[in-house]
Amino acid sequence: MSTVGKAAVAWEAGKDLTIEDIEVLPPRANEVRIEIYYTGVCHTDAYTLSGKDPEGAFPIVLGHEGAGIVESVGEGVTSVKPGDYVVALYTPECKECKFCKSGKTNLCGKIRATQGKGVMPDGTSRFKCKGKDLLHFMGTSTFSQYTVVADISVVAITKDAPMDRTCLLGCGITTGYGAAVETAKVEEGSTVAIFGAGCVGLSVVQGAVQRKAGKIIVVDLNPGKKEWADKFGATDFVNPSDLKGQTIQEKLIEMTDGGCDYTFDCTGNVGVMRAALEACHKGWGQSIVIGVAAAGQEISTRPFQLVTGRVWKGCAFGGIKGRTQLPDLVADYMAGKLKVDEFITHRKNLDGINDAFETMKQGDCIRCVVDMRK
Ligand SMILES: NC(=O)c1ccc[n+]([C@@H]2O[C@H](COP(=O)([O-])OP(=O)(O)OC[C@H]3O[C@@H](n4cnc5c(N)ncnc54)[C@H](O)[C@@H]3O)[C@@H](O)[C@H]2O)c1
Ligand SMILES: N[C@@H](CCC(=O)N[C@@H](CSCO)C(=O)NCC(=O)O)C(=O)O
Ligand SMILES: [Zn+2]
Ligand SMILES: [Zn+2]
Numbered sequence: 001m002s003t004v005g006k007a008a009v010a011w012e013a014g015k016d017l018t019i020e021d022i023e024v025l026p027p028r029a030n031e032v033r034i035e036i037y038y039t040g041v042c043h044t045d046a047y048t049l050s051g052k053d054p055e056g057a058f059p060i061v062l063g064h065e066g067a068g069i070v071e072s073v074g075e076g077v078t079s080v081k082p083g084d085y086v087v088a089l090y091t092p093e094c095k096e097c098k099f100c101k102s103g104k105t106n107l108c109g110k111i112r113a114t115q116g117k118g119v120m121p122d123g124t125s126r127f128k129c130k131g132k133d134l135l136h137f138m139g140t141s142t143f144s145q146y147t148v149v150a151d152i153s154v155v156a157i158t159k160d161a162p163m164d165r166t167c168l169l170g171c172g173i174t175t176g177y178g179a180a181v182e183t184a185k186v187e188e189g190s191t192v193a194i195f196g197a198g199c200v201g202l203s204v205v206q207g208a209v210q211r212k213a214g215k216i217i218v219v220d221l222n223p224g225k226k227e228w229a230d231k232f233g234a235t236d237f238v239n240p241s242d243l244k245g246q247t248i249q250e251k252l253i254e255m256t257d258g259g260c261d262y263t264f265d266c267t268g269n270v271g272v273m274r275a276a277l278e279a280c281h282k283g284w285g286q287s288i289v290i291g292v293a294a295a296g297q298e299i300s301t302r303p304f305q306l307v308t309g310r311v312w313k314g315c316a317f318g319g320i321k322g323r324t325q326l327p328d329l330v331a332d333y334m335a336g337k338l339k340v341d342e343f344i345t346h347r348k349n350l351d352g353i354n355d356a357f358e359t360m361k362q363g364d365c366i367r368c369v370v371d372m373r374k
Helices: 043-050 098-102 112-117 163-170 172-183 199-210 225-232 248-255 270-278 322-334 350-360
Strands: 003-009 018-024 031-040 065-073 085-088 127-129 132-134 146-150 154-157 191-195 215-219 236-238 262-265 286-289 311-314 344-349 367-371
Touching (some): 018 350, 031 085, 031 163, 065 154, 085 163, 163 172, 163 367, 172 199, 172 322, 199 215, 199 262, 215 225, 225 236, 262 270, 270 286, 344 350
Parallel strands (some): 191 215, 215 236
Antiparallel strands (some): 065 085
8 A cells, every 4th residue: 555654855956855745655576665764864965956966867755864664565575574673775785696796895786777767676666746756866765754665775773773873874874984994994003094074084083993093184174073083083183274385195195104004085075085095105005985076077196196006996885785784883883882873963853854954064064863753
């Protein structure tokens, strides 16, 4: 049976979302209908809403950082059942495709093509409003009280974990933490620089601290981020605007006796990506691109930077395999080993979701969590 719930609908690029009653069709084979309780708002939602995402199409139900309870499942679903507490996964894990079996990546190829087109794996939508089909987003669409996802795009977690916090493990925190511990595999004593101290960058800091990095340098243009960097365990903070006659890469090379072992772009700015690569140590330094740059933007550097051993790489969702690894991250959170609560600076109700987007643009917002049931 279809169900009706409220959703924040993006009808057009660059316009506010509007709260609508939408019809959410029942899950088909290998699909799961989730009642979303809480969702974070991520910069990638704003990026797609802005119209700059080449994959963005409208009307659409955005949102990809959500937690909720399974309401019903379609035929053939065995991995979750009604009543399970879950986190939606924009990076699915089928465990059987070439990508999943490679042991080299967390990217799964099974439903990527349809996910990018905003439809379910059978090519159709489960959302209807005012006689129109609405598109799905990143295989999750968490800005809806009810959403339908593929069964490979959801993971059950312990019912003891508070969903108003675990929702953030659906993107920002896992992305940064995973980039440090899973993708870069930062080693004890190593030197790390993180460009951009938002939710993602501070999560990289958290991962670097967990890996016992020796020097953890946060680079941010916002002086207010020094306090945040300190709170998460960074050892140094540099504001590029304070540098006189020196580039940020020169400053970092000076601070680290020749360059960093690992650098991370958590800004989405292609100029920063270049600086991050060039701040790496000759011979082995690795720079991890995490930030999402707008369509048409390209990165560049002298190829000599790579010839002399620096490595440029990137990751989505931190390189974390959601169905396999997220329950362990939740366990770490519950055991007090992973910070999550500390990232929440703002809360809104569903009818205030446009304020959440505005809040996110302000320098004092790390993450805003939206209560989908109010
Ligand atoms: N690859 C992935 O899987 C993935 C997942 C989540 C988010 N993202 C992307 O990661 C990026 C960061 O996300 P966030 O939520 O932490 O963003 P945020 O806006 O909260 O944080 C970005 C920080 O970068 C700083 N900054 C901006 N320009 C800078 C510059 N030139 N030099 C130094 N600092 C600068 C800002 O002051 C801010 O503190 C976004 O582009 C987002 O879309 C990627
Ligand atoms: N659709 C955009 C790309 C956006 C992008 O890079 N998304 C990241 C996650 S950002 C989460 O906040 C991602 O998962 N990328 C891998 C993938 O999409 O398969 C564009 O086309 O530019
Ligand atoms: Zn995100
Ligand atoms: Zn797969």
